[in-house]
Amino acid sequence: MRVPAGFLIGAALSALFLLMAMVSFIWTPHDVTVLAVAERMKVPGDGYLLGTDHLGRDILSMLMVGARTSIGVALVAAGIGLAVGVPLGLFAAARRGGWVDEIIMRGNDLVFAFPPLVMAILIAAVFGPSALNAMLAIGVFNIPVFARVARAGAISLWTLDFIMAARVAGKGAARISAEHIFPNIGNLLIVQATIQFSVGIVSEAALSYFGLGAQPPVPSWGRMLADSQTMIGLAPHMALIPGLAIVLMVLGLNLMGDGLRDMLDPRMRRTA
Amino acid sequence: MLKVEGLSMQIGDARILNDVSFQIAPGEVFGVVGESGSGKSMTALSVMRLEPRAARLSGRVEFEGRDLLTEPERRLNAMRGRDVGMIFQEPMTALNPLKTIGDQVAETLLVHGAADRAGARAAAEERLARVGLDPARVPLSRYPHELSGGQRQRVCIAAAVALRPKLLIADEPTTALDVTTQAQILDLLKDLVEDEGMALMLITHDLAVVAGTADRVAVMRGGAVMEQGPTEALFRARAHPYTAKLFADSRHVPDRDAASGGAPVLDVRDAVRIYPGRRGGLFGRSEPVRAVDGVSLTVAAGESVGLVGESGCGKSTLTRAILGLEPLQGGAVHLDGQPVVAGRVPSDLRRRMQLVFQDPYGSFDPRQKVSRLVAEPFHLEPVSSEERRTRVAEALDAVGLKPEDGNRYIHEFSGGQRQRIAIARAIVIRPSLVILDEAVSALDVSIRAQILDLLADLQRRFGLSYLFISHDLSVVRAITDRVLVMKAGQIVEAGETEHVLHAPAQDYTRKLVAAVPTLPEAWGV
């Protein structure tokens, strides 16, 4: 199978950020908890590879630690969506057209009406802001996404003869869903998971930009941008660098997702 | 009028057409027959210059003196629809679902500037009436989804002949239709040729369709023309070995013994399946549909019974009810004397009936190996993995495959091989009854002949009973002892196959038998 160039670029970018996050557990160029006002707002290259922020913290080190938060939140959120949404979608498809299906799909529409940010605002208003609440807010929004993908994929499979063959062999709906439907929608789910992972990265950044995500002093990409906003004229690198980090990470994940789809689904090769 | 000389087509490294040459005279019906992959459709598309974008053409396609391979796109657009019209196999998808049928017919006139809006509308009305869609009963404002397959194909024909083209190309125009509808559409095409002096290029896989329609015929295989000539002379002579083989395969009757008439294996008594009416909005429901309406039938041990009927007659519902996948509102199904009740079929009972599907592509989970696919019915019969392996190997061997094929995935097999695997799956646990749901309908004639032989052979070896569900009377004639004719949920006629098909007692059966295109006996078999 030919591996698309986009997939390679995407995988390399994603791996780079994952590596940065991992390395940050044992080593960062500078300590992100130490403030050095004398070293503040240094431009990139001047003793610091990516410069320093308004409190004299090393931006590269903060990016590395921030990647940890971003990836962690997005991963858990995608996990919540998969773990809850896929069984719901499979169940709805097995009972397609019935009232169970109807309730699940209407419930999905309802959750869809609460964008992650609104959900996070609601949760934060109730419990106060934290990284955990950000995960929860994004994760809840992922549930209907996965439920829809799983249901749509499953329904198209249920009409095929091989499912009829399995029924003739006496298998029940649960067993058919597990043995035949789930493995055959795996591709769809993997692709959707990469997309939701990248949506999670952006959402987490937006939430921490608002102070609804990880709380200080834990660095996060979103708050680095929030901090830079008032100083954007004085120190544009403070805004540009974390923003570019988000763009590259998300771009990497999306390219990887598109590449995966092309590789896993021969039908898509025509149009994508 | 149309002169194709040395036409070749290449897509990538694959040679799709190889030096195809033929001519069509004005007012002539020219048949092109061949099995799937013979290049017959690609030839037609090349004449229209609607070949796939990746295709490279060479040779000459001369229409009224102009070489279409070198004409600019603008001139080709002006030619399509005005001088040459085309209709396709699948009427269900050939029309734009968002436009009315009137607009779609009128469009042909509007595109070529042949009429203003009102004129095009009037012409569309006249043309639709000409193809048998009376505007009083099927208004122009209908959308395609409101019409049946046959009606849609009529709309396609009306749009294609709206400007009275000199040549109409019909690519398998009746393959997706029921036999009676097929006969009507073929008659319509013949009428149009006569009335309007139009030439027809008829592409089909069915020798009998060509035999009854075409003046001259070309036999294609592997992208090349094997032979061509006047239909009757060519079919009588069968000079080319491939033509002879096609002929033999299409009329192939497997060698089998008549059933001994043992104890009944399957016994269906007064089965009734009613679907609740579709919900019409919030309140009322439409009338309930009696999909299966008091059907009784038996299949004896070692017997083959055919069940024929057109689409929507209730065949599939009956099949699912027999398999215990749909509840019955009345009557009962017994297999080997035990009742089959939907939702409560004990696995010992279920393992005694198996099913083979029409579509050899959709009936296998693409992610499992063949050995696992064939072993699926063992779900109903706990056996050691050792024994399971032996029996899967035996089943594969019985259908003419190698035991090693079990380690491969289904996409590595051809359509005919897949149907063999489907049969292996059905016989692996030695059922009493195998239901064959249009099991050979999607296959080319040569492969169909092999599968019919295989089925006859397996029946002899394992004493299987077959319930053969099909719309294709020639297949039913070849392999069944008795036949049941189903219409609108009821069995309208039943009896010995030869007897029913030769001397039908009911009007409907007579109509059905008469509609099947046949090769004239006089041409010799």
Place this chain on the structure above:
Amino acid sequence: MLCYLLSRLISLVLSLAVASLVIFAMLEIIPGDPAAVMLGLNAEPEAVAALRTELGLDLPLAQRYAAWVGGMLQGDFGTSYTYRVPVADLISARLGVSLPLTLYAIFLSTALAIPLGVWAASRHGRPADLAIMGVTQLGIAVPNFWFAMILVLIFAIRLGWFASGGFPGWDAGLFAGLKALTLPALALALLQASILARVMRSSLLETLHRDYIRTARAKGLSRSRAILHHAFRNALIPVMTILGMQVSVLIAGAIVVENVFFLPGLGRLIFQAVTQRDLIVVEAVVMLLVFAVVVVNFLVDLAYAVVDPRLRRRA
């Protein structure tokens, strides 16, 4: 058609009812007394008690829910604790910014995306297609609030063409108002336009492989005419689905972008309300946002029926 409309309408009302229950329940499960939460840690007990009475917290749960929903139905969203004015007044003033901003962004994104998508599809595999695919791939990856900051940096701080934020009010004239909303709308539209353009392109490419396009070509339509008359409308159906789904993302995006540009809209209001723990305002604005999403999805369902005759006769 009428049945379809009615069933969609019923589902709309049900969704709103359940959404209101969810929001109400969320604020009910606040650990501790909502009044105490709103007033903060150092609140006087008398003040808390007074607020409890004011919020009607002494009443039973069901009665409070009924009062809240009943009030909203009559346009009474309660009184903001921090602003000391009716929430309905706050909201209507803020809507004057948020609604035009959202519509502006939807207009910009569709006006950009549909021609771009059609163009890319008609140039499938050629440089124009690849360029559009590349740019939109990037557009999807750019977070809107960061893009907003970059727009400010370039067009406000460096070039000085626009103000870096704030809103002069519609009293300053239509042009001044629209000008102030231009950068925020652009920031919002980038993501939507990128997504829609890609969906438009792939949907059109998919449609071009359909049998009825071949039929149209056989009737003598040129490729571009077949695209325009047959493929385009069919290809719009999935685009509408995505547009409907993206509205909730767009509304969330508006909250973010309003804060970057210091626009006095609903987003800014809800954000301030959260920091000031003004639960009445949070409750009302969230309900309004959910209402907007549900209504837009209802409108998309209606649009389906207009475009697709197969839906019109279905119940």
